[in-house]
Amino acid sequence: MGEQALEKLxxxxxxxxxxxxxxxxxxxxxxxxxxxLTVNEITSELTLSRPAVSHHLKILREQxxxxxxxxxxxRYYSLAFENAIDQLKQLIITVExxxx
Amino acid sequence: MGEQALEKLxxxxxxxxxxxxxxxxxxxxxxxxxxxLTVNEITSELTLSRPAVSHHLKILREQxxxxxxxxxxxRYYSLAFENAIDQLKQLIITVExxxx
DNA sequence: TATAAACGTTTAAACTATTAAACATTTAAA
DNA sequence: TTTAAATGTTTAATAGTTTAAACGTTTATA
Numbered sequence: 616m617g618e619q620a621l622e623k624l625x626x627x628x629x630x631x632x633x634x635x636x637x638x639x640x641x642x643x644x645x646x647x648x649x650x651x652l653t654v655n656e657i658t659s660e661l662t663l664s665r666p667a668v669s670h671h672l673k674i675l676r677e678q679x680x681x682x683x684x685x686x687x688x689x690r691y692y693s694l695a696f697e698n699a700i701d702q703l704k705q706l707i708i709t710v711e712x713x714x715x
Numbered sequence: 716m717g718e719q720a721l722e723k724l725x726x727x728x729x730x731x732x733x734x735x736x737x738x739x740x741x742x743x744x745x746x747x748x749x750x751x752l753t754v755n756e757i758t759s760e761l762t763l764s765r766p767a768v769s770h771h772l773k774i775l776r777e778q779x780x781x782x783x784x785x786x787x788x789x790r791y792y793s794l795a796f797e798n799a800i801d802q803l804k805q806l807i808i809t810v811e812x813x814x815x
Numbered sequence: 816t817a818t819a820a821a822c823g824t825t826t827a828a829a830c831t832a833t834t835a836a837a838c839a840t841t842t843a844a845a
Numbered sequence: 846t847t848t849a850a851a852t853g854t855t856t857a858a859t860a861g862t863t864t865a866a867a868c869g870t871t872t873a874t875a
Contacts (some may be wrong), residue, residue, distance in 0.1 A: 766822095789838070790821080
């Protein structure tokens, strides 16, 4: 595979970890259905506490899967899948190029 | 996003979990460099115990990332990335198709 | 058939991640 | 300038993961 492909794979660890959680996937699903939601709106749709939702939102935001816009006291979250998809595409290209 | 894309994402959880571990990535790297290795050979290259290596091999095998061939008492492990890559490709296609 | 080699599995301990309660911060409104 | 609303952060408990030791299984060989 070579070091280059390994580094791509290593770089994907936080993304894989962010995506491999059903709570976070539920949040993602909510945001595909609603376009934009506040923390309280997300909390009211799930069985998690608000701090737990906040925690998961932070992880998703750190991976660039969500974007957030603050208006007054409220924070509006929405999806930003492009970065994650691009990273996966890069990984696939590298692995296919180097590992077959 | 719709249920279809969510199901694709849900289906990827075990794959993401399998790949988001540095020990397992190290095993993958070893197998790209060596084509085929036994459990003891893998163990001698890492700082893990043999049962731990065996454990990680099992997880990787369950996700179709490795294939195994037994010859006598020895088990020869080698990479089989195709399944995982295909699954990621499917996910990307579905998300791009349904979520933009 | 007895013995050794190559593994896998079970189990208990250490480590890490997840959760909710309590607290802190920031902004808007009275 | 209080007060209330929306949210983030810290912390302690719980749940899940990872590890190595001990044990079991299978296969080859003496």
